[in-house]
Amino acid sequence: MLALRFPQPTALDNVPASLKLLLLAAATSGIFFISTLGTMFLIFLAITTFHFLFGWQIFKFSLNLLKPLLPFIIIMVFWHLYSRDLTGGLLIIMRLLLIVSLANLVTCSTKTSEITEIIDKILRPMQFLNINTQAISLSVIIFIRFTPIVLERHHILSLAYKCRSGKRPSWQVILPLILSIMDDADHVAQSLKSRSTFRV
Amino acid sequence: MPKMEKNIVLISLFSAFIAVLGLAPKVMIASGVPITAQSMGIMLCGTVLGAKRGALAVLLFLALCALGLPLLSGGRGGLGIFASPSAGFVIGFPLAAYAAGWLTTKLRRLNVFYSSLVGAIIGGIFVLYIPGIIGMSIILGKSISEATLIALIYLPGDCIKAILCAALTQTLFKLRPNNVLSRV
Numbered sequence: 187m188l189a190l191r192f193p194q195p196t197a198l199d200n201v202p203a204s205l206k207l208l209l210l211a212a213a214t215s216g217i218f219f220i221s222t223l224g225t226m227f228l229i230f231l232a233i234t235t236f237h238f239l240f241g242w243q244i245f246k247f248s249l250n251l252l253k254p255l256l257p258f259i260i261i262m263v264f265w266h267l268y269s270r271d272l273t274g275g276l277l278i279i280m281r282l283l284l285i286v287s288l289a290n291l292v293t294c295s296t297k298t299s300e301i302t303e304i305i306d307k308i309l310r311p312m313q314f315l316n317i318n319t320q321a322i323s324l325s326v327i328i329f330i331r332f333t334p335i336v337l338e339r340h341h342i343l344s345l346a347y348k349c350r351s352g353k354r355p356s357w358q359v360i361l362p363l364i365l366s367i368m369d370d371a372d373h374v375a376q377s378l379k380s381r382s383t384f385r386v
Numbered sequence: 387m388p389k390m391e392k393n394i395v396l397i398s399l400f401s402a403f404i405a406v407l408g409l410a411p412k413v414m415i416a417s418g419v420p421i422t423a424q425s426m427g428i429m430l431c432g433t434v435l436g437a438k439r440g441a442l443a444v445l446l447f448l449a450l451c452a453l454g455l456p457l458l459s460g461g462r463g464g465l466g467i468f469a470s471p472s473a474g475f476v477i478g479f480p481l482a483a484y485a486a487g488w489l490t491t492k493l494r495r496l497n498v499f500y501s502s503l504v505g506a507i508i509g510g511i512f513v514l515y516i517p518g519i520i521g522m523s524i525i526l527g528k529s530i531s532e533a534t535l536i537a538l539i540y541l542p543g544d545c546i547k548a549i550l551c552a553a554l555t556q557t558l559f560k561l562r563p564n565n566v567l568s569r570v
Contacts, residue, residue: 190456190463214469254460258471261536262526278527285469293454293464301453321394325446328398329405333457336402337409357550360423361557363406364434367399368565374399375392 191294196240198295206292217284226280233287251290400431400443405457422459426547428479429510432486433502433555436568441484474521478514485509490568498559503552511544
């Protein structure tokens with residue numbers, strides 16, 4: 187429910203997550219060595235076409251993921267127009283688009299559970315350093331379980347505020363939300379203790 | 387109350403709280419000035435939970451964002467956040483929460499409002515902006531002073547968030563002093 191995934195399965199989903207992450211690291215490092223705008227543009231075109239091969243829906247979804255970069259792109263264009271170095275600005279914008287779209291491609295085609303497994307493997311040696319990896323796993327589970335609940339509660343508090351005041355709620359609902367989180371923390375901690383699910 | 391369990395649950399629930407502040411609609415402070423409450427969540431983690439728990443809550447939140455959950459404001463998530471111009475700010479989030487919590491605890495001689503205000507301003511603005519500006523300068527290929535100019539756009543909103551954060555921490559302290567762990 188929370189995961190950032192493509193709207194439909196792709197062939198990339200079958201590629202092992204470790205290989206995808208390794209290739210992403212290599213590609214990201216490689217991009218910093220490209221200094222010609224033409225090459226950058228060709229690679230971006232190739233990545234865009236690659237997205238398009240998976241269908242219109244995925245192409246549109248991927249473009250939407252690049253939207254948050256728009257304010258930076260606008261600032262960069264105006265900045266470089268002012269400093270009369272538009273080529274330099276376009277090079278930075280292309281680099282940004284390339285790295286972010288590649289990272290999104292890996293993220294959206296990899297299950298959260300696959301990445302969690304890799305992290306679990308990375309964390310395993312930490313057990314020998316007396317670091318409680320069970321606590322980390324438990325935190326992730328509680329987070330995933332409770333985020334929709336906290337979101338729903340925020341929605342209910344907002345509705346209640348709107349009903350009583352007739353105004354659109356803003357920061358006023360934050361304090362009651364914190365209070366409810368504190369109450370939940372007491373209950374969940376007590377429940378964990380009584381079920382002995384977590385041993386220190 | 388079992389302490390270890392309580393700490394783990396508080397860290398996880400405050401991570402969820404930061405996520406919700408990013409998913410919730412933008413907060414309107416003054417007419418026509420929309421700001422997202424997520425960075426206020428980072429400040430609140432520090433001023434309410436204290437330095438270590440606050441920083442751990444933010445670290446957990448960031449780790450899950452990196453795993454691909456679209457929880458950063460604007461529905462951002464995945465490894466791409468560490469390659470975007472705001473990567474420095476994202477990396478600075480746990481440092482900001484730690485500094486905000488540390489100062490709120492250290493300045494316990496002051497009223498809760500003032501200690502958390504100092505914590506939120508120094509932690510949530512100064513400490514956050516240092517990696518933020520460095521990151522922006524590296525990724526956008528700008529000098530530090532040029533990147534500082536770009537980052538200054540966020541400053542008025544962040545000052546308002548710091549004041550709100552201090553006011554919320556103080557109200558929480560008045561209602562339930564034991565819940566403000568940075569002062570317990």
